[in-house]
Amino acid sequence: MRTLGVEEYGAALEQARGLYRGGDTALSVDAYLRLIDVLASEADGQSDRDEERAEVLATASEETVDVLRWAGDYQKAIALSERMVARLPDRERALRIGLADLKVEGGQAKEGLRELAELILEEPEDRYARNVEASALLWLGEYEEAHPRLLALCQDDAAPEEERAEAYRHLISLYEVRGQVNEALEAWGEACRFDEGFRAMLPEICRMLVYRRHWDKAALYAERHESMLLKRFYGGLAMAREGQRDAAFDVWRPIVTMGSPKPGDEGCDEYAEAALWMTQGRLALDVLVPLIEAGDVSRRRLVIAGLAWGQTRVINRAKDCLAIALRMEDLERPRRSRPVEGGRILDADSRITYGSVIIDSDVRPLLDGFFMPKPTGA
Structure with a gap:
């Protein structure tokens, strides 16, 4: 197998991406795996002097796992992840966390959760691993187990901002799917105080209130929008879902006819x-x-x-x-x-x-x- 030049790494990676964007998942995976095989083969005796090759290998394998996961081919995704854990020692811990999470989705939930628990025991201060464990429990519908983990992360002042923000997003979603509207609103308020960017969730909050039939609250929260389009839409949506279809259309007609x-x-x-x-x-x-x-x-x-x-x-x-x-x-x-x-x-x-x-x-x-x-x- 011949050695690829630096420019060829990028070209081969773009070819695989292009095939995927074009809708040919099978050919895309084949192209990714060919590149991974070449890079892994070259790394056998030269990994200490070519960091760029390791970087491309990590990128190619991560993208391939994502493609396989989307396609539902967890067997291949898990096998490739296991291969990369052994191949990329500098990224071993992050890869092990991702592998355990993949196993949860791929039908090996017990093993995946056990591995996540072991990783957290190894490094209790690793908030990323704790977040992944909580999100895995959410995916499994184990809400009672996920809840205290998410609360702890949200209240952890020492946690990195991105991990704390992720925990808040998951906590709000947890309350939403359980129909705990007041708790969801309270968590959203706390999240907004933590990070002003959470105010962009207002449309999702309005939709939750409409879905949960909190008509009056939905109308009040709709008025918080600065955009007249959003005010009218969510106010009208509450009317439409409440059975006032004609009234909703009267509210919506100006925004639909004024131009998109x-x-x-x-x-x-x-x-x-x-x-x-x-x-x-x-x-x-x-x-x-x-x-x-x-x-x-x-x-x-x-x-x-x-x-x-x-x-x-x-x-x-x-x-x-x-x-x-x-x-x-x-x-x-x-x-x-x-x-x-x-x-x-x-x-x-x-x-x-x-x-x-x-x-x-x-x-x-x-x-x-x-x-x-x-x-x-x-």
């Missing part, structure tokens, strides 16, 4: 969802498609785009968006997708939206599998 925000501006998702409710799926797509094509995605954005494609009868695009959203929900901590016989479906908030917007009756059976269990005997 530019891609990247505040309120793109909210504008698109209002347009979707008002059967203006094309307007929703005009805002969301440029963002999605640029790689700026979230599970909510993809759900709204998927429904808008369904509303405009472009079924393949609708399914693509919804499939990605479902996978994102499945990997989220806490896990947002819901288990049903034969698989998983999208979260309850998405299912309510699906049941609320207008989509042609002959299109719905093609999308139902993302939102509801299959009928018995189907």
Whole structure:
């Protein structure tokens, strides 16, 4: 196997990335693994004099694990991670933490949690390992075990800011999925005092209040938005979910007809969802498609785009968006997708939206599998 030059490392890495961006996961993994094999082979006798090669090896293996994880191929992802633990001693601890977390998702939860506990015993002050353990417990639905761990991290003044912020995000989400609205609001308030950046979560807080049917609070929190678009959208959403659809449309009509925000501006998702409710799926797509094509995605954005494609009868695009959203929900901590016989479906908030917007009756059976269990005997 010939030695690659420095420029060729980067070119081979970009080739693998390009194949993945182009949608060919299998060829992308093959390209990544070929590069990893070459780099690992060269490192056998020369690792002490080529740090750049080790850096590329670490990057390539990390990206390959991410691709395999997204594809659900945990067996290969775990095998590659184990190989890198032995190959990259300078990164051994971080790789072991990632490997243990991967095992939790990959069906080896008991072993993964045991390994995380051992890593924490080795270095009790490692807040990153403790955060990973808490998030793994969240993914497993072990909320009672995750809760005290997250509280401890949030209250740990000595913890690095990024680890404390991550713990706050997980704690708020934990309260949200458990329906503990007051606790979620209290944790969000504490997080905002810790880091002003948490104020950007206000739209998520409004959506939680609407979903949990706290109509009055939802209206009050909607008024906290500086943007008139956001104020109107979340105020209208509370009305729509409460059954006041016509009143909601009266609130939304001015923001939908005044012209769409530019891609990247505040309120793109909210504008698109209002347009979707008002059967203006094309307007929703005009805002969301440029963002999605640029790689700026979230599970909510993809759900709204998927429904808008369904509303405009472009079924393949609708399914693509919804499939990605479902996978994102499945990997989220806490896990947002819901288990049903034969698989998983999208979260309850998405299912309510699906049941609320207008989509042609002959299109719905093609999308139902993302939102509801299959009928018995189907």
